[in-house]
Amino acid sequence: MPVVVVESPAKAKTINKYLGPDYTVLASYGHVRDLPAKDGSVDTDNEFDMTWEIGNDSRKHVSAIAEALKTDNALILATDPDREGEAISWHLKEALTKRRSIKKDTAVSRVTFNAITKAAVTEAMNNPREIDAPLVEAYLARRALDYLVGFNLSPVLWRKLPGARSAGRVQSVCLRLIVEREMEIEAFDAREYWQVKALLTTPRGQDYEARLTLLGGRKLDRFDIPNATEAELAVQAVTSRKLFIDSVEARPGSRNPSAPFMTSTLQQEASRKFGMGARVCMNAAQRLYEAGHITYMRTDGIDMAPEAIGACRDAIADRYGKEYVPQSPRIYKNKAKNAQEAHECIRPTDMTKDAASLKLREEDQRKLYDLIWKRTLAAQMEGARLERTTVDIRSQDGQVGLRATGQVVLFDGFLRVYEEGRDDVAEDDDSRLPQIMQGEPANFAKATLQAQYDKAAERGDSVVEDAKPGMQKSSSAVLAENGAVLGTQSFTQPPPRYTEATLVKRMEELGIGRPSTYASVITTIQEREYVRKEQNRLFPEDKGRIVTIFLLNFFRKYVGYEFTAELENELDEVSAGEMDYKAVLAKFWRDFSAAISETSELRISEVLDVLDDALAPQLYPPREDGSDPRICPKCGQGRLHLKTSRTGGFVGCGNYPECTYTRPIAGEGADGEEKLLGEHEGDEIWLKAGRFGPYVQRGEPTPENKKPPRASLPKKGGAYLPGWAPEDVTLEKAITLLTLPRVVGTHPEGGEIKSNLGRFGPYIMHQAEGEEKPTYVNLKEFQEVFEIGMNHAVELIAHKRANPGRGRTAAKAIREMGDHPDGGKISVFEGKYGPYVKWDKVNATLPKDVEPADLTMEQALALIAEKSAKKGGRKPAAKKPAAKKAAPKKAAPRKSAAGKASAKKPAAKKTAAKQASSDG
16 A cells, blocks of 8 residues: 655645545655755755755654555655655655665655645546656755855854844845835935815716816926915815816726736735735645645646636636626636746635635634635636716816716626735725716815815814915815815825735745745744834834845845846756756855855954945934034034944944944934933933833943943833833933832831832832842832832731732632641632632632532542642552553554554654754
8 A cells, every 4th residue: 555645744634535545644744854054064065965864853754654664665755736845755755765765666656736636636646757856956956055045144144243143045135125115215205296176066966076187278297286375376276267067088998807816916915905924824825725625825827727717617607697707718827937836826626615615713714715715706707897987177268177087887797706905005086976967067066175174184283374365274285265175285105115915026026036935035034033014014123224235235146136036047947957956056156155255354343334334324314403414412522333233233422432322223313312311410311222122321331330320111011101101201200210229218127128110010129137038029000119108118028928929918718628648738718710729739629519618628639639630740649559460462563544553653752943944
């Protein structure tokens, strides 16, 4: 009986169900071998030979497969149908051959299926093939490149940029995209412009909106109304004229559905619609695939198998009617360039089953399946038929013109099922228009645009007093006397920060990475703390900026978009069998190793000087007073320079240690910049940002006072207490904080009682004579640190000493039962979830029908014994065991469902950290 190997136990379970007892189906649990993280794993002097190592976690799985091959001399490798899956099959064959589990007469074959259904699995088993050598070579090239970049470039970063974590072939290019977008946003100069619209009505009393497009007989461009004054004139020009309908044009239109999902578009849409990250999306898709609900989820293909198209058209006709099925099937051209991506789109394996019928328990899987099912059906449905109407309105003298647009959906088509999301708000006008006829008057409506004016005015800084008579005017809106004509202020917007969806889309456009890499790359740059995600947008951290600027200055070629895309194309040629992978590696290594050698000889100071110059426009923008932005704002003498630490880059004064001024690289006024709050008793009081968060400090370090008084801002549960965020801290608050630790008074037994803020909140402490450690008591409220008096403090400390470990409210027994046979008291307590019996460290809840007063010692002992057995802790003394009986004869090995004897499992050893595979 053949041994079939797949990647995951879930997939093994599903396939075993289809193959039955004639096959033994085992899981490899992902990659079985990887390059050891040490020098020489890729031998650049010996034709890039690679040294592979079976991961600690994988050894037991390889052993299980080897054990099965002792009785079943046929191996079928059924890992995923992509480059990674091909590589795992190759690794398994190599590892099993090395340990002599695969013999000369062992039949080894490779099968792939794009969906885990009975038909697909059966067909694959009937059409076995050899391992695809070019596909494996493409994997070897990628893995070697990732190793050579990561293993050689990361140490350069560690030495030259303290705090930098790692660099990667694709990860660093991805980070560059995010950093450069942020720099575009920071350099963006917003431009003001105004728009004017009117609320008009038909002779039949139906209102509609129109926007001003013609003024002074000339067509308006975006910036032709540049300010509030011009907007007032435009509003007056509209309100002072009678208007009529010059033309009404209704044109038929149509919208066609989007193509079915491939990996990148699935990640983008899951992010748009659900805010789902790339990794979460791929994990949910993996589970759906393994359960047999969808086709393989790592693909660049958008075509669909003919039988799937037929099933899809039947499902549409059955659910929505034949009018939703186009006359001929929709054909989508596949983008795939090579064998790896030559499978179809991501689609349901059964078109008749929607998300509700599958009864999926996991919400992410349910939402993702619903998305895939709807997109697949929509892709084969009729297009939507629309009518787009454009109404042009003119004044009799031709000086003023407005336009109203709208559309009507005549037939919804695919829109009945699905509409693709948008990354950013579009300005399409999808509003419905009333019946409007050419030549009729366009009167101003009785209703007003007051609400829209109020909303716009809220965004303005102030109300302008010199408004023309009959107009309302703020700094961001102008409303005519009749209330029907409104001018609103707008500003051009910088390019938006990337979401995971738009980042994947951009990487795809540039040809960077491949479907299997997007999720891991985006996750890695967040785990390295180069990037953070806030409200679904990606922001570069300071250390991410520093790393990017470093790489752009010293390894520009290797974070170049064109270079990375060209390298991806060469790897595609390798997988298609058109290029030698060792030639690709040799060409890359020749130039890359030279760049590494040059940079390794640079001193840190030289690197920082280069980065300081490169970042100068961002680090030292012009100051409003015209002073030199390089001069320290604190001491007025030292020059500012870029510096690095374990937590990233920052700007500091060159006069250190005499001057300790620092600020983040985001610029002056950014969060984290140190701030002088004022003076108190001759000392400057500062608000600073430290490694563990913001704090206040009295004075600066001096040779006589190396550690001036400082206090962290109070937090609870990771959040600042109300009124104590950095922006809320005043001089008075800082002085109050700096009184800590506060001496409450002298204890009657000697020694001071002090109050302070600690890691776990406010507390008081006292150390009596002869006491090894101080006694600490937590306080409930932050304010108690400053207000608690001596009497209360002495009382709390006395209570804590009388009840060590119990805090301020020691639990008291409601009944003492007596001593346990093994020693120790048995007591009954009232707990949060009802009464319980306690002995040693065992707490056993009383049954609901047993009152504490009625509990007997026998019942208490039974409850304690039962709870001890479950807990695995200290158990009551056991009775002496009876004499051992003669051992029974060894039973014959039990046979499994597959008919083979199951071998005894060896004792499991402690595993090391999970071996990580890289796909960059």
